[in-house]
Amino acid sequence: MLELCPTGLKHIFNQIQETISPFLNEDLSDLSLFLSSPIIPMLALTGCLGSGRHLAVKTLAKFNGINCLSIDCNALQSSTAKQTESKINATIQKAKAAAPVIVLLDNFEVFAIDAENNEDCRVIEYFMNTITDLYQNYTKHPIIFIAVTKDIEFKPNISRLFLEKFHIPKLNLRQRYEMLDWFSNVMRLNIDGAEHVKANELLVKQTPVNVNSQNVLQRVAAKTETFLYGDLDTLVHFATRESYLRQHNNYNQLPPDPDLRLIKEEDFNSALESIRKLQSQHLDAPKIPKVYWDDIGGLEKLKKELLKTIQLPIKYPHLFKNASLKRSGILLYGPPGCGKTLVAKAVSTELNVSFLSVKGPELLNMYIGQSEENVRKVFESARASSPCIIFVDELDALAPRRGAAGDSAGASDRVVSQLLAELDGVNTSGDEDTSSFVFIMGATNRPDLLEQSLLRPGRLDKLVYVGPYCGTREKTSVLEALCRKYKLRPEVNLEAVAEALPDKCTGADLLQVVSTARSAAVRALVAKLHNGTLKESELSPDSIVIGVTELWEGVVSFRPSVTDDELSHYEAMESQM
Numbered sequence: 001m002l003e004l005c006p007t008g009l010k011h012i013f014n015q016i017q018e019t020i021s022p023f024l025n026e027d028l029s030d031l032s033l034f035l036s037s038p039i040i041p042m043l044a045l046t047g048c049l050g051s052g053r054h055l056a057v058k059t060l061a062k063f064n065g066i067n068c069l070s071i072d073c074n075a076l077q078s079s080t081a082k083q084t085e086s087k088i089n090a091t092i093q094k095a096k097a098a099a100p101v102i103v104l105l106d107n108f109e110v111f112a113i114d115a116e117n118n119e120d121c122r123v124i125e126y127f128m129n130t131i132t133d134l135y136q137n138y139t140k141h142p143i144i145f146i147a148v149t150k151d152i153e154f155k156p157n158i159s160r161l162f163l164e165k166f167h168i169p170k171l172n173l174r175q176r177y178e179m180l181d182w183f184s185n186v187m188r189l190n191i192d193g194a195e196h197v198k199a200n201e202l203l204v205k206q207t208p209v210n211v212n213s214q215n216v217l218q219r220v221a222a223k224t225e226t227f228l229y230g231d232l233d234t235l236v237h238f239a240t241r242e243s244y245l246r247q248h249n250n251y252n253q254l255p256p257d258p259d260l261r262l263i264k265e266e267d268f269n270s271a272l273e274s275i276r277k278l279q280s281q282h283l284d285a286p287k288i289p290k291v292y293w294d295d296i297g298g299l300e301k302l303k304k305e306l307l308k309t310i311q312l313p314i315k316y317p318h319l320f321k322n323a324s325l326k327r328s329g330i331l332l333y334g335p336p337g338c339g340k341t342l343v344a345k346a347v348s349t350e351l352n353v354s355f356l357s358v359k360g361p362e363l364l365n366m367y368i369g370q371s372e373e374n375v376r377k378v379f380e381s382a383r384a385s386s387p388c389i390i391f392v393d394e395l396d397a398l399a400p401r402r403g404a405a406g407d408s409a410g411a412s413d414r415v416v417s418q419l420l421a422e423l424d425g426v427n428t429s430g431d432e433d434t435s436s437f438v439f440i441m442g443a444t445n446r447p448d449l450l451e452q453s454l455l456r457p458g459r460l461d462k463l464v465y466v467g468p469y470c471g472t473r474e475k476t477s478v479l480e481a482l483c484r485k486y487k488l489r490p491e492v493n494l495e496a497v498a499e500a501l502p503d504k505c506t507g508a509d510l511l512q513v514v515s516t517a518r519s520a521a522v523r524a525l526v527a528k529l530h531n532g533t534l535k536e537s538e539l540s541p542d543s544i545v546i547g548v549t550e551l552w553e554g555v556v557s558f559r560p561s562v563t564d565d566e567l568s569h570y571e572a573m574e575s576q577m
């Protein structure tokens with residue numbers, strides 16, 4: 001029967017089964033007779049979306065041969081407490097009619113929470129009394145309540161409702177492999193053209209091992225770092241579709257009997273690519289950027305510092321299990337356009353770490369409690385995609401010095417407190433999975449306005465000034481990085497261009513020079529088309545060539561984005577920090 005439950009969920013399944021079985025055997029109803037109030041089997045099951053929470057509950061019901069009644073708490077929640085109470089009553093009546101039953105209270109995070117994100121004590125009290133009453137007066141068949149929610153933390157009065165709480169953690173490499181193996185068995189797939197062997201058979205080596213299919217699944221598991229049960233389910237189904245398409249293409253038309261169970265590694269790879277494309281269309285989902293070290297000129301010291309701080313904990317998580325060794329993040333400060341965002345993206349790309357970029361003001365919301373919720377969601381999303389770098393631009397808007405935010409001081413202080421709690425939680429979570437890694441890179445143009453407790457040891461305790469590029473060497477290096485993807489005429493000398501520009505330039509200013517030169521090169525090409533010296537059929541991306549004249553146009557039109565006064569202000573600030 002455990003075939004019903006994917007291998008990666010078995011552990012949680014067994015734990016819950018152990019807790020509910022005395023209630024199913026009615027052992028506890030006898031015991032409850034001697035107690036002043038009955039023991040109520042109301043459990044909580046937490047986990048991210050797609051972690052398999054619903055499947056686990058439904059499998060428990062199937063395993064025990066009882067019904068599963070799913071109630072969406074969004075539908076229970078009404079504008080008045082009175083209406084919510086009558087819906088709770090109706091739910092209990094439905095449960096009685098369906099008993100023996102597991103009542104799955106879905107989206108429990110919204111239950112008994114009012115518009116201002118506070119607990120609705122009246123509704124909680126009513127719910128508690130109603131189910132106590134149910135257990136005192138109804139003994140015909142067992143009724144088990146399992147609240148399913150993505151929140152791990154519960155508000156104090158809601159937390160009291162539960163007999164026990166269970167959490168589905170993220171999957172490690174072995175669990176992902178076992179989960180893929182389970183899908184292959186359940187769907188009777190034939191991985192890479194070889195008859196598939198069960199994972200447990202592979203482990204005890206009783207049967208001849210199909211090394212090929214084992215290797216394929218292991219390689220796929222290694223590529224699905226952040227995948228949960230639901231994602232792996234999607235992956236296997238997408239791979240089946242890819243297999244169909246591959247066979248369809250090979251024969252130019254569908255063969256009479258396509259073998260949809262034959263899944264090759266290339267089908268998994270194409271499926272992964274499709275899933276990544278779909279995910280990247282989702283704006284807020286962390287993704288791995290495509291900015292490489294070669295796209296960045298200068299900043300050598302910063303690159304080394306970041307690699308040192310981030311690479312080691314990712315590579316050797318067990319060595320950093322001791323939280324005091326880990327740093328939660330780093331703060332980059334300096335004038336706009338000097339490459340803070342660019343360097344953060346490049347670190348993510350080079351270390352193959354997800355990147356979640358947010359702007360401080362975007363997270364602020366006029367509704368009470370919503371800004372804190374937004375901060376919490378950002379960290380939750382990063383944890384789900386771990387290893388992940390969170391880049392918080394304009395951090396000063398999100399976390400100004402406490403007490404300095406004028407009218408909205410109270411709200412702003414709460415956001416800062418939430419941010420501090422999340423920063424501290426990054427390193428002190430009791431998560432046993434040492435591979436969980438979230439690193440925060442804050443960026444600001446005004447570190448002097450920032451809440452200073454953010455900079456305490458263990459938080460963003462490393463401050464790095466990212467200033468303008470000074471001198472010919474640094475500016476040339478940035479110009480070279482910016483021109484990397486363009487074709488230059490052989491006579492172009494970027495060093496000479498750098499020398500012709502003011503001594504201190506931001507990266508954005510240098511980008512402006514190169515963009516102007518490229519526009520000039522495009523205009524020159526269009527002129528050639530118009531005067532007939534070039535045919536349209538001869539056009540290709542390589543036709544745009546930047547020469548000395550074009551670059552000179554960029555130099556002549558140069559306008560610094562940061563004034564000398566502003567730069568002196570930044571430099572003075574650097575010496576004080």
Ligand SMILES: Nc1ncnc2c1ncn2[C@@H]1O[C@H](COP(=O)(O)OP(=O)(O)OP(=O)(O)O)[C@@H](O)[C@H]1O
Nearest residue numbers: 296297336337338339340341342478481507508511
């Ligand atoms: N070191 C560099 N090498 C190459 N290009 C650079 C460099 N620094 C900046 N740039 C160019 O300048 C643009 C702006 O840089 P970026 O957005 O990283 O600056 P920032 O410091 O994050 O600015 P802000 O404070 O306004 O957010 C980049 O997209 C890039 O094209």
